[in-house]
Amino acid sequence: MTVSPLPTGSCPDLTSFVGDTGRFHVCPTTGGLHVTIQRYDGPPHSMLLDREQALALLHVLQRSYPEQG
Numbered sequence: 001m002t003v004s005p006l007p008t009g010s011c012p013d014l015t016s017f018v019g020d021t022g023r024f025h026v027c028p029t030t031g032g033l034h035v036t037i038q039r040y041d042g043p044p045h046s047m048l049l050d051r052e053q054a055l056a057l058l059h060v061l062q063r064s065y066p067e068q069g
Contacts, residue, residue, distance in 0.1 A: 022040050035047055
């Protein structure tokens with residue numbers, strides 16, 4: 001994981017979530033996933049997850065939040 005400024009060029013959001021205290025954006029790039037968290041009361045914080053880190057995160061989320069059914 002590396003701290004990363006906003007990617008250059010256009011970056012359509014893969015997913016955007018808006019909450020009471022801020023926003024969370026995930027954008028695919030050639031280097032992996034660019035993630036930005038922005039609280040409404042402060043500056044944005046961004047980082048780039050490489051492919052393996054993004055897949056590991058997905059695996060953790062799938063284990064932590066199994067499909068209800």
